[in-house]
Amino acid sequence: MFDFQPVRARNHAPTLVDQIVDAYVRAIQAQVLRPGMAVPSVREFARTYEVSTFTVAGAYGRLVAQGWLAARPGAGYRVAARARAAEPAPAAWQPPRLNAGWLLSDIYADHSIPIKSGCGWLPGEWLNEEGLHQALRHLGRVPALRIAGYGHPQGYAPLREAVAAGLAAHGLDVAADQVVLTQGVTHGLDLVIRTLLRPGDTVAVEQPCYANLLQLLRLAGLRVVSVPRTTDGLDCDALHRLAADHRPRALFVNTVLQNPSGAVMSMANAFRVLQAAQQHDFWIVEDDISRELMPGVAPLLAALDGGQRVVYLGGYSKVISPSVRVGYVAAHRDLMRDIARTKMAVGLTSPEIMERVVHQVIREGRYRAHIVRTRERLAQAHAHVGQRMDELGMRVWTRPQAGLFVWASLPRHAGGANALAELALRDGIWLAPGSYFDPAEQDVPWIRFNVAYSQAPQLWSFLRDAGRAAQAWRS
Numbered sequence: 369m370f371d372f373q374p375v376r377a378r379n380h381a382p383t384l385v386d387q388i389v390d391a392y393v394r395a396i397q398a399q400v401l402r403p404g405m406a407v408p409s410v411r412e413f414a415r416t417y418e419v420s421t422f423t424v425a426g427a428y429g430r431l432v433a434q435g436w437l438a439a440r441p442g443a444g445y446r447v448a449a450r451a452r453a454a455e456p457a458p459a460a461w462q463p464p465r466l467n468a469g470w471l472l473s474d475i476y477a478d479h480s481i482p483i484k485s486g487c488g489w490l491p492g493e494w495l496n497e498e499g500l501h502q503a504l505r506h507l508g509r510v511p512a513l514r515i516a517g518y519g520h521p522q523g524y525a526p527l528r529e530a531v532a533a534g535l536a537a538h539g540l541d542v543a544a545d546q547v548v549l550t551q552g553v554t555h556g557l558d559l560v561i562r563t564l565l566r567p568g569d570t571v572a573v574e575q576p577c578y579a580n581l582l583q584l585l586r587l588a589g590l591r592v593v594s595v596p597r598t599t600d601g602l603d604c605d606a607l608h609r610l611a612a613d614h615r616p617r618a619l620f621v622n623t624v625l626q627n628p629s630g631a632v633m634s635m636a637n638a639f640r641v642l643q644a645a646q647q648h649d650f651w652i653v654e655d656d657i658s659r660e661l662m663p664g665v666a667p668l669l670a671a672l673d674g675g676q677r678v679v680y681l682g683g684y685s686k687v688i689s690p691s692v693r694v695g696y697v698a699a700h701r702d703l704m705r706d707i708a709r710t711k712m713a714v715g716l717t718s719p720e721i722m723e724r725v726v727h728q729v730i731r732e733g734r735y736r737a738h739i740v741r742t743r744e745r746l747a748q749a750h751a752h753v754g755q756r757m758d759e760l761g762m763r764v765w766t767r768p769q770a771g772l773f774v775w776a777s778l779p780r781h782a783g784g785a786n787a788l789a790e791l792a793l794r795d796g797i798w799l800a801p802g803s804y805f806d807p808a809e810q811d812v813p814w815i816r817f818n819v820a821y822s823q824a825p826q827l828w829s830f831l832r833d834a835g836r837a838a839q840a841w842r843s
Contacts, residue, residue: 688729
């Protein structure tokens with residue numbers, strides 16, 4: 369019989385992911401589970417043993433990666449054919465090598481790391497599961513002929529109308545034909561870059577900056593200069609100097625709950641940034657993916673600008689699901705026609721099926737309640753993470769109490785944030801060091817923490833031990 373008794377002790381016990389993996393390996397080696405046998409689905413296992421579906425999915429992913437289970441589309445999980453008791457145990461897990469390529473692509477396929485403090489998304493169990501299921505059921509009733517074609521170049525019209533209505537609530541007055549739907553915000557950034565800029569152009573970014581944006585700009589052959597980010601926006605004196613010296617064509621900025629720092633731009637700072645753009649004649653590309661996670665009012669540059677010099681981007685991966693690759697770009701009509709042509713040239717239309725799913729999710733009654741609940745859970749996570757950081761004497765750059773991220777450092781660690789992140793991976797902990805978000809890729813001491821994934825006691829034990837070891841080394 370399969371034997372699994374979860375141990376939920378807060379200190380020293382293996383993680384639940386480790387416990388599930390160990391239980392399956394023992395059962396397979398003892399031939400309790402034989403090759404080809406079906407194992408419980410993720411949901412069934414989670415319900416039976418009262419653990420989260422995210423935990424079970426992580427364990428199953430590791431078991432597949434190690435060759436103990438095989439995943440069959442439409443047939444769930446089965447014991448792998450080669451996983452026999454007579455075979456030697458698999459080699460010990462080896463942590464991946466941290467670099468920009470792993471962060472950009474491989475991390476999305478690597479399910480072996482149990483503590484993902486460095487990731488950029490919400491836990492699976494936090495997502496609007498019922499809303500997604502209802503939307504998918506609704507889509508199943510749509511006649512096939514309605515979704516058989518390529519769809520409109522600008523995207524599914526009812527969703528564009530919903531986007532326009534949502535932006536109006538934040539003070540940005542755009543029509544549906546001023547919105548182009550994309551496969552997520554990163555795709556939207558790529559379309560804006562291809563439309564507005566040419567290789568060799570100079571662009572300005574925040575420092576620190578969204579890591580994937582830096583990769584996009586490098587791929588486009590652009591010259592990147594950086595403006596220091598402050599706790600209430602951009603260093604506008606530095607922005608004026610940079611603009612006068614380098615004449616950037618565009619400035620890329622997160623207004624609200626910036627990635628990676630979590631900072632929120634003040635209204636005064638927003639006006640100064642817009643004045644700089646007017647004076648020095650550059651575009652502002654406003655990536656506003658996290659606005660729904662922000663309670664209260666915060667400036668929106670495109671609304672303050674009237675949509676003339678600001679290109680606005682948003683999306684749904686942070687609040688509906690990371691796998692829902694639906695975002696949007698909004699700007700004045702002439703530019704949006706050019707962006708729509710770029711979209712068609714490099715990838716044709718975006719998937720209308722997914723856009724219909726998103727439209728159904730946001731129009732059903734529980735969506736706003738889900739947003740409010742997510743904000744509450746993030747505020748609780750921020751409080752917990754902030755307390756743990758204070759206990760360790762960590763430096764915290766700002767305390768937004770909202771959104772996914774906190775930007776902090778462990779000043780006593782001797783080897784820099786990169787070395788700390790490499791060391792953490794050996795313990796199954798993914799940290800996101802500041803070099804990921806630095807335009808020059810310097811080993812800055814700061815680390816991005818995703819508060820929703822930074823609740824595990826093992827994370828804080830590791831950081832405490834790392835700090836003590838560094839203190840002893842300095843002594």
